[in-house]
Amino acid sequence: DAKTTQPNSMESNEEEPVHLPCNHSTISGTDYIHWYRQLPSQGPEYVIHGLTSNVNNRMASLAIAEDRKSSTLILHRATLRDAAVYYCILREETSGSRLTFGEGTQLTVNP
Amino acid sequence: GAGVSQTPSNKVTEKGKYVELRCDPISGHTALYWYRQSLGQGPEFLIYFQGTGAADDSGLPNDRFFAVRPEGSVSTLKIQRTERGDSAVYLCASSLGFRAGELFFGEGSRLTVL
Numbered sequence: 740d741a742k743t744t745q746p747n748s749m750e751s752n753e754e755e756p757v758h759l760p761c762n763h764s765t766i767s768g769t770d771y772i773h774w775y776r777q778l779p780s781q782g783p784e785y786v787i788h789g790l791t792s793n794v795n796n797r798m799a800s801l802a803i804a805e806d807r808k809s810s811t812l813i814l815h816r817a818t819l820r821d822a823a824v825y826y827c828i829l830r831e832e833t834s835g836s837r838l839t840f841g842e843g844t845q846l847t848v849n850p
Numbered sequence: 851g852a853g854v855s856q857t858p859s860n861k862v863t864e865k866g867k868y869v870e871l872r873c874d875p876i877s878g879h880t881a882l883y884w885y886r887q888s889l890g891q892g893p894e895f896l897i898y899f900q901g902t903g904a905a906d907d908s909g910l911p912n913d914r915f916f917a918v919r920p921e922g923s924v925s926t927l928k929i930q931r932t933e934r935g936d937s938a939v940y941l942c943a944s945s946l947g948f949r950a951g952e953l954f955f956g957e958g959s960r961l962t963v964l
Contacts, residue, residue, distance in 0.1 A: 771951075782854075782941050782955030783893065826892060837883070837906060838953065840892030 743827045748845040751817045759812040759844055761827030766807050769832040774801065774812045776823040777843070783826065786812065822848045852876065854956035856942050862962045863932055871927045871959045875944030882925050883953065884917055885941040893941055899925060900947075932963045 744762040751757040773788040787794055787801045794801040800813040814821055826843040855874040863869055875882050881900050885893035895909040899919045919925040939958040
């Protein structure tokens with residue numbers, strides 16, 4: 740599985756936008772970029788995924804670099820409930836839905 | 851609607867004992883996954899079922915670990931001769947199919963081996 744690199748931790752203030760970066764320089768053409776988050780004492784929760792184009796949903800936006808070697812998860816207005824570990828994961832199309840998690844980014848949201 | 855259900859939520863056992871962890875996926879989801887998560891780490895893949903058969907069991911750490919899904923719905927993860935190093939949260943997830951974009955996770959079963 741291709742590897743992703745994320746900062747160990749980030750901080751944000753409530754109601755401000757948050758940009759969570761992810762580097763994936765060895766991404767292949769068939770790898771999808773997935774983001775999951777994990778709140779304390781819960782299982783991971785799907786956030787968003789994309790292949791080449793930027794994606795938006797009710798939770799977040801995903802901005803994918805033109806060369807696809809990096810991406811950014813954007814939370815438009817952070818709330819205290821967004822404090823979680825955010826995982827950036829590459830999933831090869833042919834490997835089905837198996838996900839390989841790294842250690843993720845611990846996001847702290849300050850009131 | 852009902853999400854992925856895992857039982858027990860907590861299990862404390864003694865070294866050497868046998869343990870079963872159960873996962874009830876979302877109705878209609880044909881794919882089911884088991885992951886294990888140690889403190890401070892991301893989830894680690896164990897095994898993946900498509901229907902009744904194990905499509906990928908490459909993550910099972912050794913032959914003490916075994917999982918079944920006899921009717922293509924509920925799955926049981928079985929751990930024989932438990933060791934202290936097996937202590938972790940065991941997570942189950944399900945998805946609509948092989949290439950479904952989204953996995954739905956349960957809250958996990960916390961296993962503590964004394």
